Amino acid sequence: MSTPASVPTVSFRFAVVSEIDPLQQVIVHTPGAELELVTPEQRLTLLFDDILFVEEAQAEHRQMCALFEKVVGAEGAVLQITDLLRTAFASEEAREAFVEQLCRLQPEANLQAFARELAALSPDELLHFALTGQSPLPLNAFPLPNLLFTRDLAAVVNDHLIVSHPATAARARESLILRVILEHHPGFAGLRERIIYLPEGVTFEGGDLLVASPEVVLLGHSERTSLGGVAHVARALFSRTSVRHVLVVDLPKQRASMHLDTVFTFVSADECVVFPPILHQEGNVLHLMAGDTPEQFVTEMPPDLKTALERLLDRPLTFIPCGGDNPVHQKREQWTDGANFFALAPGVVVGYERNHYTFEEMRRHGYRVVTAESFLSYYAESPFVPGTEKLAIKLEGNELSRGRGGPRCMTLPLARQPLG
Template sequence: MPESATAAPPLQVSSETAPLRQVVVHTPGEEMALVAPGNKDELLFDDLLFVEEAREEHATLVRLFEAAIGDAGAEGGAVLQLSDLLREAFDGADARESFVEALVELLPERNFEAYEAELKALGPDALHRFALTGQAPFAVSATPLPNLLFTRDLSAVVGDHPILSLAATAARRPESAIIRTIYHHHPRFAAARERLIELPEDVTFEGGDLLVVNERVVMIGQSERTSLGGVLAVARALLDRTSVEHVLMVNLPKERYCMHLDTVFTFADDDTCVVFPPIIEEPRDHVLHIEAGAERGGDGPREFRMRPLPSVREALEEVTGRSYTFIPCGGADPIRQRREQWTDGANLFAVRPGLVVGYARNRATYEALARAGFHVVSADDFLGFYGDAAAASQDRIAVRLSGNELSRGRGGPRCMTMPLVRMRNSES
């Protein structure tokens, strides 16, 4: 295993916009080329991606992160590839066995149990290829994992506690086995294992539904992908084990166009958010404030106190004591709002406060950002103009990433990132 793989920097995510120090991504590969007209619906894709172009777009995103993080990256590298982490974990026979056992447990309908011995006998490279593509040297019913592109959903780090996903769909359930294997067996995460939050088997939770507002406040979407039981299980764990004092549950329509909270709401800086108004601003009484109550006697769990709040804005302002600016995805026109939300106009990723990246095709969203004081630049211009100075700049910048292929996968830059370390200089 490479020396860098054995480093174990502490995990720490203190907010959605604290400067990024380390992030996990997955550049699409062979698994994406296996999506075809006959299986795309089963694999949760609306269209087929031109893989070579998608890889180039993703490589630009990675270069942007590396430039913006600069020398402030956490030990072991600023940008980690999920595929590399899994392959390094598979160097251990115990990790390979654990992965196969997780597949058997999580996907009983696939009958992996009948092939358990053969799968456990595969070497690191062969099992790694099977894990990503579903292809093995023997007949087994498995599918590729093109949704690995969206690493956000595999895990969420709150403070120094990683939460493992429990995917809602069979197409993504093997991803839960992958992230479980990495956290439990890769040396990089040895120090974090005692702080792992693993959820009951009868709930679902995906990381796109969790936003860290600050050390005390977390938002969780109750969505198509995260069940009410998942929200409550995550809330209980955070209130019991971390510095979190307030959980804001946002009830979302259970529909594909808003499959996670971060498809309709993201942070651009500490008090500026990009929102899809029909879901975030127009509904009323769709937010539940959850906080810890008094501890029960003996070893019983602490009780919750729960109360409805009128809106996301009012809930945020009440629990944080701050005022927020909401920038509408798609601008003021309702049709543009819906068109650009469909192509992830609200799914921006903040590299630091005031430095965000999204898809260039969402022009009305960028016009709204410009009116709010952001300097809008292309990814290439950002890399060319700022270069090594990107990490030191404090300008408010909205970077336009060419995502004509990536956006066909129905996920934006936040969906494609799983931050492990975000902290301000004062927290280092």
């Protein structure tokens, strides 16, 4: 079976040494049939607060992908996870591995009774089952509406990728999908020694990891990432990458701040958007450094995140408040992912249009605020070259935001172009 035309035939690479370097390649998932299967009765089990208007969510997501393609300006920059899985499933070995691991992952579903029939499905039929839980066989499983948030599947740090361990059963099949892609898609063949798997019993999701520099990483201890997950990720980074400092941010264990990137994101080399009630606290940051043995850490307690980051990065940082200075606006706009910006290049970021006060704050900090539609229209016939001005791009996200994840949540960057 040939590789689908929408999937690049070139090999991929892992290269992320900063949150804000120019984007080169990113994995996304434009929502499909799986989102249409979320019912009012199931929505909380599937981690959704509401029922989304799927067609509108798809249009908003496609507009976001169009931004990425315009800014990167290269074919194969935006990788759809469904295309990657379809290519992997062209291999009979991949299909068998997926079914075998799925049976072990969810023994209570009694999938083992249909293992042979599942493995015998065509690649497209198995792909449909993997995303929606529906098949021509007399069995069904839950759909995967959260696959939209590809950030949580993994995190790339320098030239390695860490595969997540989701905290909820509703997302377990997503990690399996990524594992099958990484282990069976030919584009990742040369990268498999750079993939880090975590042990059973710990939880970690990619939204809790931010790369500040090649040597400095932030980790959230959150509702979704356990202390054991933090420790294992830190050990792996110290032993296998150039990372020398891990700043652990202790977050409230609640849905509103489920990941670190829901309250903190980098938007330029010296600017971050933050949710002040959490990020201006004292005593909620732990600095980890490698000890004499892999099991040991050297630790210290910096006064706060801003102080610790400025010292480690050796430059002053501006913390831009999500929602501005008004505490009510801060809470409302953090709820709709006002702090969850995604950087396409230094000082070129995208966020949800509905977070009006956050964009006004960006304007006060020297950003030109434009809509995604006007940006794409202006550059329809010419390439976009970042670096001439700071841009904050407003993405229509009235439906996507109801899924409780912003532009950073919906992106898994594989590679960025390091500056300097």
